[in-house]
Amino acid sequence: MGAVQADPDLLDAIAYIVKQASASLDGVRLDLAGRTGALAPGAGVPSIRAATSDLAVAAAAFLSDTRDEIAAMSEYLNLAAGAAREADGAP
Amino acid sequence: MIGLPDVAAPVPVGAQSSPPGNPDQLRASGRAFGAAAAALAAQAAWVRRCGTVDGWVGATASAYQARMAGIAQRMDQAGQAMQHAAAALGELADRLEEAQLLWARASGIVHPSALSGLPCPSGDDFGRATRLFATARAEGDGAGRVARDRLAGVTAALYALRAQAKAPLPRPPAGAAAINPCGAFPQQASSVFWNNGIIPLDTVCIVYAATLVEVDGEPVSVLEPVPLIGSGTTDTKGKPKRNQVDPENDEAIPAEVKSLVQARIRRAQAVGDEGIRFQADTAQNLRVRGVRVIGFGNKVFDKFGKTITDIDIETDHALIEVTTSPSGKFDQSLALLKDPRVNPAGKPVAVFGLKYSPTAAIKLTSEDVEVFTSEDDLASWLLGLQR
Numbered sequence: 001m002g003a004v005q006a007d008p009d010l011l012d013a014i015a016y017i018v019k020q021a022s023a024s025l026d027g028v029r030l031d032l033a034g035r036t037g038a039l040a041p042g043a044g045v046p047s048i049r050a051a052t053s054d055l056a057v058a059a060a061a062f063l064s065d066t067r068d069e070i071a072a073m074s075e076y077l078n079l080a081a082g083a084a085r086e087a088d089g090a091p
Numbered sequence: 092m093i094g095l096p097d098v099a100a101p102v103p104v105g106a107q108s109s110p111p112g113n114p115d116q117l118r119a120s121g122r123a124f125g126a127a128a129a130a131l132a133a134q135a136a137w138v139r140r141c142g143t144v145d146g147w148v149g150a151t152a153s154a155y156q157a158r159m160a161g162i163a164q165r166m167d168q169a170g171q172a173m174q175h176a177a178a179a180l181g182e183l184a185d186r187l188e189e190a191q192l193l194w195a196r197a198s199g200i201v202h203p204s205a206l207s208g209l210p211c212p213s214g215d216d217f218g219r220a221t222r223l224f225a226t227a228r229a230e231g232d233g234a235g236r237v238a239r240d241r242l243a244g245v246t247a248a249l250y251a252l253r254a255q256a257k258a259p260l261p262r263p264p265a266g267a268a269a270i271n272p273c274g275a276f277p278q279q280a281s282s283v284f285w286n287n288g289i290i291p292l293d294t295v296c297i298v299y300a301a302t303l304v305e306v307d308g309e310p311v312s313v314l315e316p317v318p319l320i321g322s323g324t325t326d327t328k329g330k331p332k333r334n335q336v337d338p339e340n341d342e343a344i345p346a347e348v349k350s351l352v353q354a355r356i357r358r359a360q361a362v363g364d365e366g367i368r369f370q371a372d373t374a375q376n377l378r379v380r381g382v383r384v385i386g387f388g389n390k391v392f393d394k395f396g397k398t399i400t401d402i403d404i405e406t407d408h409a410l411i412e413v414t415t416s417p418s419g420k421f422d423q424s425l426a427l428l429k430d431p432r433v434n435p436a437g438k439p440v441a442v443f444g445l446k447y448s449p450t451a452a453i454k455l456t457s458e459d460v461e462v463f464t465s466e467d468d469l470a471s472w473l474l475g476l477q478r
Contacts, residue, residue: 006147014141018138032127035123035126043113047236048235051239055176055246058246058253059169062250069256073260076155077155080152
């Protein structure tokens with residue numbers, strides 16, 4: 001049927017890289033939070049104070065959820081690698 | 092005497108303070124989102140590259156690839172949105188700076204410096220300054236409103252993208268435990284699972300079985316976790332089915348026998364003297380290597396209840412005496428080898444001792460007793476018998 005041809009070790013290796021991507025995205029989130037947090041809300045412009053605050057929250061939420069999503073895909077690869085080994089009868 | 096004027100000078104609208112805001116901080120905020128946008132673009136490319144695995148095909152691989160492509164696309168879109176926010180903040184900074192300069196010009200008209208030598212502002216000057224103040228105020232307010240709307244649009248876009256990140260992940264790894272409970276489905280069906288996007292992960296079902304163990308010569312009933320064995324223990328190729336055997340490769344041993352052996356070994360390792368612990372460690376190491384140990388420290392009695400001997404380790408194909416001494420075990424080994432009450436199956440007998448001397452070994456080997464001073468050699472011999 002040709003359903004599984006990937007090397008489980010390759011899947012595990014890519015899972016590790018994907019996990020690194022997840023960690024890097026968290027770095028982006030922290031960097032953004034640090035930079036914007038060091039500034040006065042809205043940089044002193046009353047009309048955009050709430051807007052910039054909302055934007056920072058939305059950006060952090062997006063980065064955080066995407067980080068988790070990528071980490072989950074890393075797990076997915078690990079499980080797929082394990083299952084491929086199971087199918088091959090390897091330990 | 093200098094008196095106060097009868098009527099206070101008129102103050103133009105908007106003259107009290109310049110349009111509020113710090114352009115430098117706005118630009119810094121814009122740069123923060125710009126940096127995040129650039130990082131997101133790089134990360135998106137990384138995720139996109141990881142989204143394809145050479146040689147991995149099928150429904151599960153397709154689900155992975157589709158999801159990773161979706162993530163990369165969303166990261167690109169989020170990066171573009173953040174770049175838009177950076178631009179909005181930068182433009183706001185520019186417009187605000189212009190408005191503040193305008194306000195400063197107006198302020199200079201109505202509040203000439205004493206050192207400038209300019210005459211006091213006339214009524215026309217006040218009128219011009221008033222218009223400049225109003226323009227500056229309108230420019231600052233307008234720039235703020237535009238930026239606010241643009242930032243709100245970016246925020247909405249990010250929330251929409253975030254909602255997609257919350258979409259259920261492709262099955263099935265997270266729910267693998269429910270896919271083949273207790274390894275119930277035969278391994279031959281695995282291709283059916285794979286071709287339907289399901290990873291056929293087996294689960295191990297553990298049940299507790301009451302077994303009798305000997306504690307200080309008294310039988311004690313204990314509950315031991317044992318795998319729930321399925322209908323068959325080998326696949327079509329004769330290999331053990333995974334998840335239906337334990338890592339010690341002793342699927343041929345009845346659960347109660349295995350539990351008793353495990354309990355005795357554990358007890359010996361915990362409370363035995365040096366010799367008993369060595370015996371127990373040897374038995375456990377053999378089990379880990381795949382030797383099927385079916386007895387540990389079993390005593391053999393005659394018909395009157397008198398102890399004939401004890402068997403340190405019994406596998407399904409051999410009897411092993413373990414010693415920490417450099418010699419001895421001669422009579423006991425012969426009893427194991429030749430007494431049908433002790434060894435009714437006529438299993439070969441071995442003595443294992445790390446320090447066992449070659450001289451003592453000659454005496455035993457002349458009686459067809461194998462002698463080993465290396466655990467590796469002992470395990471190889473036992474596994475050879477097992478095969």
